[in-house]
Amino acid sequence: MGFSEYFELEKSVKLEVDSKTYSSVVKKIKEDLIALLLSPPPAKAEDVPQDKLTKVIVEKNGAPFVIQSKVASNKTFPIVVVKLEKMAQAETERTAVEDIVKGYKDKELHNNTYVAARESARIEDSFPMEFYPQPKEEAEQKKKDYLLRRTKDRRESAVSTGIYAGYNEAEILEKISYMDKALVEVILDIYKKIAAVTTTVTQAKPKMEGENIGMCVDLSGTGLKLICTQKLNKGDVLKLIIAPPKALPPFSISALGEVMRVEEVSPQPKQPKKYATGIKYYAMHEDDMELITQYTFQLQREMLSMRRREKMLEQ
DSSP states (O other): OOGGGGOOTTOEEEEEETTEEEEEEEEEEETTEEEEEESSOOSSGGGSOTTOEEEEEEEETTEEEEEEEEEEEOTTTTEEEEEEEEEOOOHHHHHHHHHHHHHHHSSOTTSHHHHHHHHHSEEOOOEEEEEEEEOHHHHHHHHHHHHHSOGGGSSSOOOOOSTTTTTTOHHHHHTTTTSOHHHHHHHHHHHHHHHHHHHHHHOSSOOOTTSSEEEEEEEESSEEEEEESSOOOTTOEEEEEEOOTTOSSOOOEEEEEEEEEEEEEOOOTTOOOEEEEEEEEEEOOHHHHHHHHHHHHHHHHHHHHHHHHHHHHHO
């Protein structure tokens, strides 16, 4: 069939089942069979039964394609094996794809199709991140590129120039993602320490909190909350560099965000004023957004697992 050219491992695709669309990640490819990890998955495996007719929506070179398919196996749910059958040609199918793509290419990142699932992918997390105010005209010029190209495919890099200088180079970090989790954590810890030392040595004035550095305290698939000493204004557009240190495999993405609200935080004695800034994603590639969604679900699962262990210890 020649479908292999449309897929690669860890690529984000959509699986449509009975008019419901599930975000998923490619985990294995074998001829016309692909294994997809549904994230978030439906309530039970029976929602994606064996032999169920489905559609796989995949993007290639910025264009969407719909492939008619059926569920070959759901025994490893939430990973399902799908058999690819033929490229969809019907006008209704092309229209469905156009609607999905419009959702993130025509500035509608927050339409009803996506907002419910991505709002549920929300987690309280805390890590430093960089942000850079963008002139409106410049942001509009960059917007198309951010929507059509993943961070690692754009000319600009998501490498941090601040307190984690060099730490966010996606190509380098991806090289260690296959290793054991404990080993990855050790390597990342060493790498962060080296990056911090490099920043101090090579920069005449290393960035500190308050100089385009803030603390992300809430992260979701649609936006984030940032605590910073700079008072931004509603409507400001920022370039964001998002690289959660807890993410495994590690990732770093750059995106554009729009300031939606600003509230002053009660300052500590002898401390500068700080502001809680709510930011909505203004321009971000679908694959980059999927990385954040998967990361937040990962932390949610870890928290639930920890709570179960605590309850077991109490009994």
